[in-house]
Amino acid sequence: MPLAVLAQRDISRFMITEFGHFALILAFIIAIVQMVVPMVGAQMRWPGWMAVAEPAAQAQFLFTAFAFGALMWAFVTSDFSVQLVVLNSHSAKPMLYKISGTWGNHEGSMLLWVLIVSLFGAAAAMTGGGLPPRLKARVLSVQAAIGVAFFAFILFTSNPFVRVDVPPFDGQDLNPLLQDPGLAFHPPFLYLGYVGLSMAFSFAVAALIEGRVDAAWGRWVRPWTLAAWVFLTIGIALGSWWAYYELGWGGFWFWDPVENASFMPWLLAAALLHSAIVVEKREALKSWTILLAILAFGFSLIGTFIVRSGLLTSVHAFANDPERGIVILVILAVFTGGALTLFAMRAQAMEAKGVFGMVSRESALVANNLLLAVSCFVVFVGTLWPVVAEMAFGRKLSVGAPFFDAAFTPFMVLLGLLLPVGAMIPWKRGKLGQTAWKLRYGFMLALALAGLAWAMQSGRSLLGPVGLFLGAWVTFGALLDLWSRTGKSGAARLLRLPRADWGKATAHIGLGVTIFAIAGLTAWQQEDIRVAMPGEPFEVGGYQMTLRDVVQERGPNYFSTKGIVEVTRGGREVAVLTPEKRVYPVAQMPTTEAAIDYRFSRDLYVVIGDAQDNGGWTMRTYIKPFANWIWGGCALMALGGFLSLSDRRFRVAAGARKTSAKGVPAE
């Protein structure tokens, strides 16, 4: 390429990257204004100052989006004068991964994080028409404060727009394990979830400053929490699905610190979206809900800290930089500590109104919250224990999957047992016997299914049957609940039920499906490890497998060794599977690409290994029953959340009517 052309192109690129940098600085300054002015305005009751919040939130979002777009442009055009692009991209990388490379690294992902903070702020500014102006000003101000902290963090410690003095000819490529469609969209969803919880946090802090929480507050907070939880669900499911097909042995959850980092906010968000119902419907559990909102976002920040600090070693921690970790720790301390102090000062003011009996929906939701919060606590203690044990007791030890399986599962079993009863019991005061009676068929059917599974399985393991019972019990319970709402008019009313009812049933069924699938897969998986000789069939769980051939192929940025495996059952062809072993020369990394025949009731999972001296190839074959159901259940949970989110009462001016009827409290 002639030098003149090269120079010209570099100038145009130069400008866009610099504009992106300027836009980020501008967004930072706007966020400072948005943090200070509306808060002062709300305090002094100056409408003009409060009104700054809305345009500021929108401008902040636009400038951040421009900055993010500029960085993405650098990745898409492979601008190797930008350091981040050099370190994380390569000109031969497929376009999808050039785009996802934007957030596949520390700096870019922080920019995505702050983009979502400003996106939620702008969305709250646009949709919060029904909010009282002072609450709105305060919410947007707190949201901007979170933005300010992260803008500063990016600009001063993790600037994505840093240049290199001498641009190299090509980049160092993205970690090949991350070059996958499932993983390309895993971080954005996770961040939408993490950061979505910042909205609940902002509402909580604003309410504490205001000193007032009512039913309307519950109704405003709930959609944000619900949305955050849905995004977290999708993000976690994508990550787990990716691990399942990419890491080569079909594991889907490892209790890795980073996984736990996303799982803890998920558990607390689940608790929060249930307790917000109590605030909305019964004006009780107010201070607990506020506390949960603070903690849920606090755990999002802890998650960020765990991933970035390198405090805990993990499979996918990037940018292990203790100094950055300390900055995030300070942000965490300021926001969580500040909010908790405020909480300690003001929580007394949140008096509950609703009165209810020990046996009631309220109590059931308290039990739900308790189990979710305690299970989150277990995960938290387990995740941090190695650090604590080393610092406090001088013991170097590990806490791995066997601990979490043993310590976490009982709480989920309890939750599953209680769920159908709790979801159906009436508000205020219920009768346990009455509700249990309504559920009797579900219980019996679930028990019968579990008995059948027990009789049919070969081993004596309880895991499968118990998982089946729990899953079926939760699922049938949700169906019976939905049916009972139709009253005497039957199926005709079913379609006219509020979307929230459908959402609740769908999400609960999703949970049941996932519980069953995890237990079923773990209990009933079959595995075969062998050296397969080309052309010689072998049998795994009723399937005849034949390694027909092994070929060498070349992909866009990798080389592949591909096995061709024919699968038949009773003489009929089931599938031809092509497990691969890839080598990414630029990143110097081998990966395994499992070949999976997805079916409704099982996955056939084949991995090819090394060539052996005798001409054979190492092959591992798994039959994984109900594997799809794990992520199917997650999809149902997310769908349930969306359905609930689209409920009429959230769309109709989000509680505006109720507020105007009550009027602004005298102060």
Next chain:
Amino acid sequence: MKRFVQTFTLTLTMGLSVAMPAFAVQPDEVLADPALEARARDLSKDLRCLVCRNESIDESNAELARDLRLLVRERLVAGDSNDEAMAFIVDRYGEYVLLRPTTGGANWILWAAGPAMLLLSLGVAGAYLRGRSKPEGAAGLSTEEEDRLKEILDR
């Protein structure tokens, strides 16, 4: 030229990857006795691959994990019970190797944390719920009556 460089690197890396044992348990490691092999697999799931990040030796591709897997099998074949085999390995590699931490020493805090927190929060929640539910008696109104009262007052 570029292509040459790529091919060259490929040959290099391929050479490396062939030298590197692939994923987890290899066919040549598997014991002839299925019962013994099953025990070995169970133990492997509780042992950490020391050079990996949070992987058990059952899942790991590392050379060291393979050595440990072979060691576990060696001990089992030699007639060790599960506990003896584990003790043998912990003696050599320290408790860092255990993915399921022992309950000894301060570790009881780890194991008791969940149940203790559950009991504690049950207590707090119980007290809260008792406070929320009106005492039954002549003085209090029933919830139905209260709703009726509210309805009248709100009119």
